Amino acid sequence: xxxxxxxxxxxxxxxxxxxxxxxxxxxxxxxxxxxxxxxxxxxxxxxxxxxxxxxxxxxxxxxxxxxxxxxxxxxxxxxxxxxxxxxxxxxxxxxxxxxxxxxxxxxxxxxxxxxxxxxxxxxxxxxxxxxxxxxxxxxxxxxxxxxxxxxxxxxxxxxxxxxxxxxxxxxxxxxxxxxxxxxxxxxxxxxxxxxxxxxxxxxxxxxxxxxxxxxxxxxxxxxxxxxxxxxxxxxxxxxxxxxxxxxxxxxxxxxxxxxxxxxxxxxxxxxxxxxxxxxxxxxxxxxxxxxx
Amino acid sequence: xxxxxxxxxxxxxxxxxxxxxxxxxxxxxxxxxxxxxxxxxxxxxxxxxxxxxxxxxxxxxxxxxxxxxxxxxxxxxxxxxxxxxxxxxxxxxxxxxxxxxxxxxxxxxxxxxxxxxxxxxxxxxxxxxxxxxxxxxxxxxxxxxxxxxxxxxxxxxxxxxxxxxxxxxxxxxxxxxxxxxxxxxxxxxxxxxxxxxxxxxxxxxxxxxxxxxxxxxxxxxxxxxxxxxxxxxxxxxxxxxxxxxxxxxxxxxxxxxxxxxxxxxxxxxxxxxxxxxxxxxxxxxxxxxxxx
Numbered sequence: 001x002x003x004x005x006x007x008x009x010x011x012x013x014x015x016x017x018x019x020x021x022x023x024x025x026x027x028x029x030x031x032x033x034x035x036x037x038x039x040x041x042x043x044x045x046x047x048x049x050x051x052x053x054x055x056x057x058x059x060x061x062x063x064x065x066x067x068x069x070x071x072x073x074x075x076x077x078x079x080x081x082x083x084x085x086x087x088x089x090x091x092x093x094x095x096x097x098x099x100x101x102x103x104x105x106x107x108x109x110x111x112x113x114x115x116x117x118x119x120x121x122x123x124x125x126x127x128x129x130x131x132x133x134x135x136x137x138x139x140x141x142x143x144x145x146x147x148x149x150x151x152x153x154x155x156x157x158x159x160x161x162x163x164x165x166x167x168x169x170x171x172x173x174x175x176x177x178x179x180x181x182x183x184x185x186x187x188x189x190x191x192x193x194x195x196x197x198x199x200x201x202x203x204x205x206x207x208x209x210x211x212x213x214x215x216x217x218x219x220x221x222x223x224x225x226x227x228x229x230x231x232x233x234x235x236x237x238x239x240x241x242x243x244x245x246x247x248x249x250x251x252x253x254x255x256x257x258x259x260x261x262x263x264x265x266x267x268x269x270x271x272x273x274x275x276x277x278x279x280x281x282x283x284x285x286x287x288x289x290x291x292x
Numbered sequence: 293x294x295x296x297x298x299x300x301x302x303x304x305x306x307x308x309x310x311x312x313x314x315x316x317x318x319x320x321x322x323x324x325x326x327x328x329x330x331x332x333x334x335x336x337x338x339x340x341x342x343x344x345x346x347x348x349x350x351x352x353x354x355x356x357x358x359x360x361x362x363x364x365x366x367x368x369x370x371x372x373x374x375x376x377x378x379x380x381x382x383x384x385x386x387x388x389x390x391x392x393x394x395x396x397x398x399x400x401x402x403x404x405x406x407x408x409x410x411x412x413x414x415x416x417x418x419x420x421x422x423x424x425x426x427x428x429x430x431x432x433x434x435x436x437x438x439x440x441x442x443x444x445x446x447x448x449x450x451x452x453x454x455x456x457x458x459x460x461x462x463x464x465x466x467x468x469x470x471x472x473x474x475x476x477x478x479x480x481x482x483x484x485x486x487x488x489x490x491x492x493x494x495x496x497x498x499x500x501x502x503x504x505x506x507x508x509x510x511x512x513x514x515x516x517x518x519x520x521x522x523x524x525x526x527x528x529x530x531x532x533x534x535x536x537x538x539x540x541x542x543x544x545x546x547x548x549x550x551x552x553x554x555x556x557x558x559x560x561x562x563x564x565x566x567x568x569x570x571x572x573x574x575x576x577x578x579x580x581x582x583x584x
Contacts, residue, residue, distance in 0.1 A: 025517075026544045054569070055347070109461040169401040169461035171565035175521040175542045225317075229467040250467045252318045273463035277346070 001124060003196045004159070007041045007101040008091055009034065009185060013063050013153050014274070015050025016170040019178050020105025023185065036189055038196035039100070044090055046104070046153065049079060054171050056274055063104075064151045084153075091156055101192065103185060104154040107177070108166035109273045110282075111236035113138035114184055117162040119149035121209065121290060125161055128191050130203040130292055135187045136180055140239055142268060142285060144212035167236060170273055205292055210239065210266055210285035217279040219249055219257060228257055230271040230281060238268045242284075249281070293416060295488045296451070299333045299393040300383055301326065301477060305355050305445050306566070307342025308462040311470050312397025315477065328481055330488035331392070336382055338396070338445065341371060346463050348566055355396075356443045376445075383448055393451040393484065395477060396444070399469070400458035401565045402574075403528035405430035406476055409454040411441035413501065413582060417453055420483050422495040422584055427479045428472055432531055434560060434577060436504035459528060462565055497584055502531065502558055502577035509571040511541055511549060520549055522563040522573060530560045534576075541573070 009027060011020030024043045027034045034041040045051060047062045058079040065084035070076055091099040108115075114136055116129045121143050129141040154160030165181050168174045194200050218226040228249035234242070241264050242248065249257035267282040269275060301319060303312030316335045319326045326333040337343060339354045351370035358376055362368055383391040400407075406428055408421045413435050421433040446452030457473050460466045486492050510518040520541035526534070533556045534540065541549035559574040561567060 022544060109464050167461075169459075169565050170463065171568065172401050172461075172563055173518075173521045174527060174563075176524045176527070178521060178544070179546065226465075229465045229470060232468045235466060235468070252314060252470070254471065271464055271466075273461050276463065 004039050004100045004192045006093060006097075006099045007034075007039055007103070007189065007192060008044055008099045008157070009041065009103045009105065010044045010046050010087075010153060011105045012048070012051040013046030013104055014056045014061075014106060015047045015052070016054050016056050017105070017107040018054075018171065018173045019107045019165055019168065019181055021045070021051050022173060022178065023105060023182055026182070033186065034189060036193040038193055041189065044087065046087065047080065047083060049083075056170070061274075063106075063153055066153050066155055067151045070151075087153065088156055099157045100159055102154045102157040102160035103188060104152070104160065104162040105181065105185075106162050106164045107168045107170075108164050108269060109169060110269045110271060111167040111238045112164050112268060113140055113166070113238075114180055115140045115142055115164040115166075115268070117164055118143045119152075119155060119160065120144075120146045122159070123292075124195075125159060126207055126209070126290060127200070127203055127292055128188060129209075130207045131191050131201060132184055132187055133207070134203070135184060138180065139184070140210065141207060142210045142212065148212070203292060206289050207292055209288055209290055210268060211288055213265065213284050213286055215280045215283045216248075216267075218276070218281045219251070220279075226276070227251055228255075231256065234267070234270055234282075236270070238270050239266055241265075241287075242267050296331050296392045296484045298385060298389075298391045299326075299331055299395070299481065299484060300336055300391045300449070301333065301395045301397065302336045302338050302379075302445060303397045304340070304343040305338030305396055306348045306353075306398060307339045307344070308346050308348050309397070309399040310346075310463065310465045311399045311457055311460065311473055313337070313343050314465060314470065315397060315474055318474070325478065326481060328485040330485055333481065336379065338379065339372065339375060341375075348462070353566075355398075355445055358445050358447055359443045362443075379445065380448060391449045394446045394449040394453075395480060396446040396452065396454040397473065397477075398454050398456045399460045399462075400456050400561060401461060402561045402563060403459040403530045404456050404560060405432055405458070405530075406472060407432045407434055407456040407458075407560070409456055410435045410501075411444075411447060411452065412436075412438045413503075414451070415584075416487075417451060418499055418501070418582060419492070419495055419584055420480060421501075422499045423483050423493060424476055424479055425499070426495070427476060430472065431476070432502065433499060434502045434504065440504070495584060498581050499584055501580050501582055502560060503580055505557065505576050505578055507572045507575045508540075508559075510568070510573045511543070512571075518568070519543055520547075523548065526559070526562055526574075528562070530562050531558055533557075533579075534559050 011024030062080040265284040270282040303316030354372040557576040562574040
């Protein structure tokens, strides 16, 4: 792998996820924090109009607008489709080269701690994640298939990834999570610098990852209205094992619904506010150890 | 006080506060739950368009649109101003009499448990609150001046009050809080029935209340942007004493800001998402014991 020459930190891809918005504001006003000798850094506010209105998006979810086909489709003209094309241009070098690394900052109402969301099991990013796990106990690493990630903003770079921080409500700043996220980002920049200098720090020889295998929707009636809530025993239990027969939902009448899968899985994004409309009550992962 | 003849339960006055929305849906489909022999009950979805879009409001905060002047002002024609006038009509009896009791259901990102928000120290509602404290340990009682409450939906009735439940993120259902809120509402209806029957249950001889005395904004720069977050030691510490000199905010650079009041107060609505735009970081209350 060649050296890293450009890094972008993006906040407010979803306008009501304030941790990223205010970290990018801070970095914009304190460029020295994100400056390292061997590469250039830039910050980007993902969705300025949504940030202004403190909403996830204006017309549609910006973080689903980055498929190559959509970026080339001139007929797509919603605010977010237009903004996606702008962001693609902003992140190109004067020579038309894509940014080497994108760190896209998100928050979630799920109890995901400091989750690093990767596209596939990229060896360099697994190494980075392992290093970041040494910085904070709250770090977890999730991988989803490249086909799924291809619509995300961070797919604009080969070394793109998202940091998903929670539990925090939309429209709220949590000081503790703000500081932890900042520390993680600065440590990631240090890691890139060390890589460029050929002086990568020692990291553990293996890492635990959570591989995305699917999603579960809420029980719904014929009109599409939800008929049950996340079971209290699962609320905030992201990354904890869900076994066949475990309670998973509770109807409004207090009836328990049990998980009918055939093996143990590890749910994440449990009760994420923005996923009700996406028909996702939680995502399921498999836990796996990978040698580094 | 005459007997109670009409009770209204309102949910979704703020469209992204789902506990109230789904409780009202449940009651609408199960009228027997809220039916009592001696009075009539109705349910109302406060802000249907905001509920549909899972937003707090469309044009402006509906729960600030109920001053008598605004309700009579035909020039106010925003979606919420219009809806406020509709709700006033919906809650009138055929004889043009206002509803006796309104229970307006809200949620908050602050850690307010099951808070009962009263307009002034109304003896009957303090008795009700005392009874509800026996139902759940999470019940707290807050009183604010009638002048302040006069813009709220529940001010349409003499015995109006709000139930404010949290901490829960906007756009999220928390099953445990859903069930606790339902239990509280049904117990309130039982209390009204007992009152009408002349058989009020025994209640403690005193009650602790929190009287609103003011609000504190976030530190802001000349452009009105916030410059600090709620201090981690205060996050989720609603109803806990804040003493002069206690840390209250943390700047984005990690500098602590201390409370410069002259006496101990009890903050509530700490870090409520919807209050950033209202310039409220927290509300301050005084703790007081009232004999019943």
